[in-house]
Amino acid sequence: MGIGKNMTRVDAKDKVTGEARYTADLEPKGLLTAKVVRSTIANGVVKSFDLSEALAVPGVVKIVTCFDVPDIQFPTPGHPWSVETAHQDIADRKLLNTRIRVYGDDIAAVIAEDEIAAARAARLVKVEYEEYEPLLTVEAAMAEGATRLHDEKPGNVIAHSSFTVGEGTYEEAVKEDGLVVIDRDYKTQSVQHCHIETPVSFAYMEKDRIIVITSTQIPHIVRRVISQALGIPMGRIRVIKPYIGGGFGNKQDVLYEPLNAFLTTQVGGRGVRMEISREETLGCTRVRHAIELKVKAAARKDGTLVARKLEAYSNQGGYASHAHAIVANTSNEFKQIYHDEKVLESDAYTVYTNIATGGAMRGYGIPQAAFAAECMADDLALALHMDPLEFRRKNCMRPGYEDPHTHVKCNTYGLEECMEKGRRFIHWDEKRKEYENQTGPIRKGIGMAIFCYKTGVYPISLETAACRMVLNQDGSMQLSMGATEIGQGADTVFTQMAAEVTGITEDRINVMSTQDTDITPFDTGAYASRQTYVSGMAIKKTGAIFKEKILEYGAYMLDRSQDTLDVENNSVVDKETGEPLLAMEELAATAFYSLDRSVHITAEATSHCKTNTFATGVCFAEVEVDMPLGKVKVTNIVNVHDSGNLINPKLAAAQVHGGMSMGLGYGLSEQLLFDAKGRPLNDNLLDYKLPTSMDTPDLNALFVELDDPTGPFGNKALGEPPAIPVAPAVRNAVLHATGVAVDSLPLDPQKLVEHFKAAGLI
Amino acid sequence: MGIGKNMTRVDAKDKVTGEARYTADLEPKGLLTAKVVRSTIANGVVKSFDLSEALAVPGVVKIVTCFDVPDIQFPTPGHPWSVETAHQDIADRKLLNTRIRVYGDDIAAVIAEDEIAAARAARLVKVEYEEYEPLLTVEAAMAEGATRLHDEKPGNVIAHSSFTVGEGTYEEAVKEDGLVVIDRDYKTQSVQHCHIETPVSFAYMEKDRIIVITSTQIPHIVRRVISQALGIPMGRIRVIKPYIGGGFGNKQDVLYEPLNAFLTTQVGGRGVRMEISREETLGCTRVRHAIELKVKAAARKDGTLVARKLEAYSNQGGYASHAHAIVANTSNEFKQIYHDEKVLESDAYTVYTNIATGGAMRGYGIPQAAFAAECMADDLALALHMDPLEFRRKNCMRPGYEDPHTHVKCNTYGLEECMEKGRRFIHWDEKRKEYENQTGPIRKGIGMAIFCYKTGVYPISLETAACRMVLNQDGSMQLSMGATEIGQGADTVFTQMAAEVTGITEDRINVMSTQDTDITPFDTGAYASRQTYVSGMAIKKTGAIFKEKILEYGAYMLDRSQDTLDVENNSVVDKETGEPLLAMEELAATAFYSLDRSVHITAEATSHCKTNTFATGVCFAEVEVDMPLGKVKVTNIVNVHDSGNLINPKLAAAQVHGGMSMGLGYGLSEQLLFDAKGRPLNDNLLDYKLPTSMDTPDLNALFVELDDPTGPFGNKALGEPPAIPVAPAVRNAVLHATGVAVDSLPLDPQKLVEHFKAAGLI
Incomplete structure (x- = not known):
């Protein structure tokens, strides 16, 4: 293990x-x-x-x-x-x-x-x-004379942030001759988390x-x-x-x-x-923000991206919750994932309205960013008559990239290798060619989308985590983390990490699955795909102290110098030869009950994390579109992730599968709807169309494992990323199949039929 | 505080x-x-x-x-x-x-x-x-051919231990001319703890x-x-x-x-x-051992105790439980509390029988020892025509006493001062004189009994305790002990100790009243009156570490040298002037949330205790005996305890009150009875005569506070001692009132009436 x-x-x-x-x-x-x-x-x-x-x-x-x-x-x-x-x-x-x-x-x-x-x-x-009068849209809420929802924010705008990367303005940049320019309005919808336990x-x-x-x-x-x-x-x-x-x-x-x-x-x-009931959960807790992303982009004929301009409007709903942090994240990823030769201008607004409140949801603004950026990539590539993969290779985030504002860096860079691995898996080149000239009501297509995702919240916010280890009388260990198991498998990988650093095997490590603020070491919790990275560092640090204390007692029992000893496989061993010298159960029982020297071996430490690193990845999706029915069948799909070393490959794949399933719902069926009074129309799991296992194709997860120097075990974020690229990849596959660019989510039958009719395809 | x-x-x-x-x-x-x-x-x-x-x-x-x-x-x-x-x-x-x-x-x-x-x-x-055939008595179980209850112990004797202190034998010592000699058979009964919660x-x-x-x-x-x-x-x-x-x-x-x-x-x-029901608890859990103590003692006319011989037979019941540890403790206290000029011989037996199993009960063998030793003292004093207090002053444990076997010492000695304080409180001299020549059916008397009690189990067994302290974000503290609150007030005194050593006030200390072996620092638990002494040391040690960590962070925040700082009243203060420099809530919030240096301040330490010390004390009881009714009314009673510094005088007094009440039940009414088949006859609280508040006089608790150098705060045992001297003090008061020496417990009406009849008093 x-x-x-x-x-x-x-x-x-x-x-x-x-x-x-x-x-x-x-x-x-x-x-x-x-x-x-x-x-x-x-x-x-x-x-x-x-x-x-x-x-x-x-x-x-x-x-x-x-x-x-x-x-x-x-x-x-x-x-x-x-x-x-x-x-x-x-x-x-x-x-x-x-x-x-x-x-x-x-x-x-x-x-x-x-x-x-x-x-x-x-x-x-x-x-x-x-x-x-309910204010359901950003436009209505920002309109002159709109009711003020919160006294502190007179115009209902919670925040407006802007930045420019590069020189000059977008308008100046696009004066260059011969550019291909697009100007689109990409829209994402309100979706809800739909966790099993309300x-x-x-x-x-x-x-x-x-x-x-x-x-x-x-x-x-x-x-x-x-x-x-x-x-x-x-x-x-x-x-x-x-x-x-x-x-x-x-x-x-x-x-x-x-x-x-x-x-x-x-x-x-x-x-x-x-x-809280399911109905209350859907309508009255939190949703993923519906964000409207107005994108202008210009590229040269050779595919070089010259300039972009983003205006993002985030529909916050009634209360601030995570508020502008979400769309700020959206703008950042939009910035990071592509390189603009001249300039990127970005404006983002977060606006109170009277629909369900937006909060954190897997991806934290990045699924919306990826939808806009990846639609843009394919829409530009189409305009350029360029292979979308080729466009991405040419313009995507580079090795060694460092964000000019947050200074988060690509300490390892696996994006291109991910694209290459996915390309081969899905037979991209063959399929793109094969689906070129289709006729008839059912058409096939293949699409892709890339993304980047930072790991945790440093340096925007505090990253701190603590861990406590306690040796039991039988040589087993209690592992107590402030970090939380929320279904993602954290307790399992924490156990593996603790085994790795202490020499006590996983079967003898009891990870405490319950967190209790009176007792449990501090940790801010499960979000931002931070725990294996940030909390993992606390395990590494605590484990080293814990092992030293074991060795100190072992040295006393064995009457040997501590630095000649190590712990392996539940024994104190000779550091040189690996020869087992003292079983952990004997050491532990003696430490507890010795009349000469009773010591309770525990260790507790805080790791204040001051690093961050980018994880990246790609989704390739192949679809079959039944245009008269407006139905998209995903026939093949693969996510390839650059998330550093995997602690547990099987769990990592399971994490990817879950995220892909969530991404398919986001792309094809999920949307929380409101009537004119702001009342949720489909706040139940019959009418809110969460994909079921019957809707889900085989999900393929591949990895590019690079040993990230900042990760405690070479690892980086994997919690949220899998959900990010799926919806735009499917959207781009539908574009490839039908030539129809759908600029809003989800790609549900009603919307698709309308689009196909408008395009004269049915 | x-x-x-x-x-x-x-x-x-x-x-x-x-x-x-x-x-x-x-x-x-x-x-x-x-x-x-x-x-x-x-x-x-x-x-x-x-x-x-x-x-x-x-x-x-x-x-x-x-x-x-x-x-x-x-x-x-x-x-x-x-x-x-x-x-x-x-x-x-x-x-x-x-x-x-x-x-x-x-x-x-x-x-x-x-x-x-x-x-x-x-x-x-x-x-x-x-x-x-059930074997209900030690005699029956030790008899030739008795059924073997456990294969490992053929003669049903679990253990037999002997020791001699001094030179020669008792028989040789009593050859001295002019000695006053007694030879008695003191018997204690089975009683049950009767805790409220079964x-x-x-x-x-x-x-x-x-x-x-x-x-x-x-x-x-x-x-x-x-x-x-x-x-x-x-x-x-x-x-x-x-x-x-x-x-x-x-x-x-x-x-x-x-x-x-x-x-x-x-x-x-x-x-x-x-x-477990009340009936099951009374008959099928544990009882205080019925011990028969055969005592021979000899003194000179001047009252000097010359020699003693003890044979103790402990009725273990069906299972070993604490077994011989109890009667070994009995023999030890019998040895320690009086000084034999020549010799003490002691033999103790623990024997399996078929009555309810004996286990630990407040005093752990000492109430039985005190009954025998204190009856002996008064019986000898009577034979010597000597004031029983004077006899004790002459022969009791001396300052600086050290047990020849365990080497437990009187590091502080308050026994004589306790006797003096009690004597004055109860007006001993006046009352002894006043009650000298009574007639009529109702007579008054005054009696006393002394005892000594060690603190915890060192060096017989391991004494180890641990503590963990965690600083909360608001500057309050979680205090976690393996030691247990069992109604005695441990959590309160632990809180006071933690406040004393850390400078965080009691109202900001949250002691964790629940112990959880997965989480809680190790401690062997509540018994042997050990916790304030042994576990208190762990608080002292942990608190010192905790305070150092606070000061380290304070020094960082204040940019001052750590050794110029102290903690007082929830502030980091100037060590010299006491001037408050930094509120604990500010320090704590910063330590948690600082972007520069996030540290979670916790401390955890084991204290391996390798000391012990004697607590001592005395009970004086005044009674009114209605001889025709066989009824003893306690009209005045006082316990005086030499238990070192008191952590919380009010709680200490409450502890003494509880013990005195228990002692009164032991002395006057409680006894678990068995029929010839070994079936409990009174395994319910109607027939088992626990004293009620109606039976209980005003209870007086006095203390002699000496600063014990081995106690973490100058304190020593007080948990069990109060229950020890009451029964013999009452028995001796009845002796004083009536001249009748009752050699078994309890002094219930049936037994007393029989004795008074036999003495021709009624």
């Missing part, structure tokens, strides 16, 4: 057999249930409540309304805290809101003895509103402290946000994270934990549970 | 309001319930079971019998493990026993969907026995590990014993200890946790709960 081996997931058996305990499985007897009362308008103000009927429901314990909560605005995104006010997240909501900004806004909460009473009472709460938590009080057990990616950040929301010190809050049934960024927002924490204080510390 | 202050218990509010969560409060939904099937004979063998009717009970999931458990014998006592076989506890039972040694022995277990089904099925299990646990599996949540004093030892009992490595077991409702030593045995752990493995890792 060790790094690079296909260890079976540590949680495989428990998760397959149903033994794994998630938040709801841990609920003790006798909890109260809370239900959120939601606004039935998307824009307005609560004037008053009539609670009489609701309070009369048997089993109702208490109803708390937006008039009862602390007058504190707090932020929800799962970012590391900044001690500098300027870098803190936007605090724009209360535990319950009087000013309503989304349909289904949290305006009151019913606490009852059981779920049925709570739900019944919630329905019976009568609300008097002052209602305003948000669920329970909270109770102990002494004067609040304990919250919750399904989150970021327990330590949840602690901080509850502290802010309730106005109590962080040490008075304890957050515990059991196994979670997926998050994909939605559980990187602190959604209902603060309210749950507050509610227990309203019933004298009794336990209160909250479970 | 800090050491020596009356901080309110950290758990006061939660325990008073019922918010504190004990094991049963933590049970998740859907647990199975297990019920032990108990033998209806006290001595014999299970031949076979008929389970047909039991299995037919709806809701029964599985029945496991003594024929189904691993063929592994294991020990139950909560001693630190020894890596040397010779020092390991006696492994004399299996998870379920085929060979029955007590009435109510564990012979099978029913697992069912609920409590009712489990209990019903347990009653329907039919058992065929081979039955032997043993309760639940267990389930996670991955290939067993998790047990249990009401125990010794979670880390429970882990080890489960490992032994099931034959699986310790690292595969996790034990969690929530708040517990008392233990008093009964939960220093590993009673049902191994069986509970085994049962979950028999149902595929599903959660199984076990709750």
Whole structure:
């Protein structure tokens, strides 16, 4: 075992057999249930409540309304805290809101003895509103005289950022003779994470402290946000994270934990549970931002990209959440992935509206960037009569690239090799040629898309992680991380890393799958594809200390010099010969129980990460388009990833498969729709078209493994990347098959039929 | 605040309001319930079971019998493990026993969907026995040809130990002319701990590990014993200890946790709960050993004690449990508390019988020793016509005493001052005189008893303890101890100690009341009155490291030399002037979130304790004896304790009150009775006469505070001592009142009436 081996997931058996305990499985007897009362308008103000009927429901314990909560605005995104006010997240909501900004806004909460009473009472709460016209689009929200959604942002624009790379302006650059120019408007839609386990938590009080057990990616950040929301010190809050049934960024927002924490204080510390339904999750938690990307691009006849101009408008929905960080990331990737010989101009806006709030979702702005950049690449290539792969080879991110603003670098560069590997796998050249001159209603095509993705958030934000190791009496080890298993396999790769650095084998390492802010070393959590990179460094550092302590005790027992010893395969061994000298179980038992020298061998360390590196990759997709039906069948697809060394190739492939599946939904079927009042139209898994296994082709995952010098084990980001390039690759394959460039997602049948009709193809 | 202050218990509010969560409060939904099937004979063998009717009970999931458990014998006592076989506890039972040694022995277990089904099925299990005559007394068990209860101990004698202090033999010493000699047979009874919360646990599996949540004093030892009992490595077991409702030593045995752990493995890792009823607790867990102490003692006319001889017979009951350690402790205290000018001979036997098994109970053999030694003192004083206080002053343990065998020393000596303080409080001289010549049926008397008690178990056994401190973001601290709060107030005094050594105030210290062997620093647990002494040292050591780390970060932030700084009252201060320079909350927030230097300040350390010291004390009791009713009313009572510096005087007094109440029950009413078949006759709290608040006089607690140089804060044992001297003090007061020397406990009405009749007093 060790790094690079296909260890079976540590949680495989428990998760397959149903033994794994998630938040709801841990609920003790006798909890109260809370239900959120939601606004039935998307824009307005609560004037008053009539609670009489609701309070009369048997089993109702208490109803708390937006008039009862602390007058504190707090932020929800799962970012590391900044001690500098300027870098803190936007605090724009209360535990319950009087000013309503989304349909289904949290305006009151019913606490009852059981779920049925709570739900019944919630329905019976009568609300008097002052209602305003919902602002559903960025245009409407930015229009002169639009209702102000938050007092702090008069024009509803949360942020506008601009940058220019290169010299001069786009307009000047395109004056050059003979350029091929495109001017397009690429649009991405609102999609939802659709994690299996909806948000669920329970909270109770102990002494004067609040304990919250919750399904989150970021327990330590949840602690901080509850502290802010309730106005109590962080040490008075304890957050515990059991196994979670997926998050994909939605559980990187602190959604209902603060309210749950507050509610227990309203019933004298009794336990209160909250479970958010699928409908509430789809409409009232977070979505991936719908971003409109206006792209102008100019290239010379030889394919050289000369200049680009991006205007991006991010539809934030009712609350700031991760806000401008998303579209800032979008602009950055758009900048990084291609090289503009002269100039790139970028403007990005994040704008409050009255649709569901945008937050973090796998890729964090990059799927939107990749859609725009990769559509642009194919659209330009088409205009240039150039092979799209050739266009990319000519213009894509170069080895050694360093971002001029963040200074994140390609410490290793595998993008071209990824393209080459995928090209061969998919038979790109043959297929591009084969599908050149098709007729008839069903046509085939092949497309591709590339991307880059940084690893973690340095230097934009803090990257810190800690780890604790404890030697058990039998020579096994407890491995405790602040970093979180959220279904991605983190606990398994952490176990492999710990084995690699300590010499204790994986079967003797008990990774603690539960994070508990009272106990667990600090870590900001699972997001930004950071954990194997950033938290892995903490394992490496802690493991070295731990091993030294083992060797120190071994040297004492063996009466030998410590520097002649090493640990291998659960034994202290001779460093030179590898000869086993002392079994770990004997060492451990002696360390615990020796009458001469009792020592409990533990180690704990923080790694403050001050590096970053680019991961890159490509998707190649082959499709068969049934034009009369508007149906796209993906007949072959491969992702090739440059993510550094793989800790566990099998898990890495599984991660890629999951991301590709998500990308296919993004590309072909998923879209959260709203009516004219801002009410979600398809907030259920019947109408919201998540791809099923029946919709999913065989997924192929290939890797280019380069030993990244900054990664703790030569590794770099792989968590989010797989989801990024799939949608544009499919879009470009449809373009190749039909000649029709669809500039918005998803490529669903209705949209495709309209496009094919307009193009005279059907 | 800090050491020596009356901080309110950290758990006061939660325990008073019922918010504190004990094991049963933590049970998740859907647990199975297990019920032990108990033998209806006290001595014999299970031949076979008929389970047909039991299995037919709806809701029964599985029945496991003594024929189904691993063929592994294991020990139950909560001693630190020894890596040397010779020092390991006696492994004399299996998870379920085929060979029955007590009435109510564990012979099978029913697992069912609920409590009712489990209990019903347990009653329907039919058992065929081979039955032997029960051996209820030491005499019967040691008799020639007695049934062998355990194959390893043919004569049923577990151990026999002897020692002599001084020169020659007792018989030689008493040849001296003019000696006053007594020869008595003092007997103590079986009593039970009667903790409010009976043993309760639940267990389930996670991955290939067993998790047990249990009401125990010794979670880390429970882990080890489960490992032994099931034959699986310790690292595969996790034990969690929530708040517990008392233990008093009964939960220093590993009673049902191994069986509970085994049962979950028999149902595929599903959660199984076990709750032992009050009746089972009284008859089938542990009792304080009934010890018969044959004492010969000789003194000169001037009161000088010349020689003593002790023969002690400890009735062990069916299983070894703590076994000979108890009566060895008895003999030691008998030796230590008085000085024999010539010689002391001691023989002690521990003998298997078929009554309820003796285990650890507050005082661990010393209450029995004190009963014998203090009865002897008064009986000798009476024979010498000497004031009993004067006799003690003349012969008791001297300053600087060092045990010739264990080398435990009086590092501080407060015994004489305790006697003096008590004498004045109770008006000893006046009362002794006043009650000299009484007549009539109701008579008054005053008596006393002294004792000594070592602190922890060094050097007999391992004393090791660890502590972990974690700085929270708000400058508050998590304090994690392996040592356990078992109702005695440990968490509160640990908090005070941590405040004292770190400069963080008590209100900002969150002591972790739950121990979890996966997480919590190692400590052997709550017993031997060791925690403030042994575990307190770990706090002192860890706190020093923790403070250094705080100062290191403070020095970085303040750009000053670390050795010019200190921590006081939640601030980094100038060491010289005490001027506050940096608030702990600012330091903590910066340490967590600094982009320059992120460090998570934690400290963890083991203290291996290699010291011990004697605590001593005295009880004075004044009684009114209604001879026709055989009723003793305690009209005034005071304990005076020499326990070093008090960490929290109010809690110390409460500890003394609790012990005195226990001592009164031991002296006057409590006794577990068995019929001729070995079946408990009064295994319920109606018939087992625990004193109630109505039976309890005002309890007075005084202290002599000497700064013990070995205690981490000058402190020494106070946990068990208060229970020790009360029963003999009351017995001696009855002697003073009536002239009748009762040589056995308890002094209940039936016994007293018999004695008074025999003495012709009624």
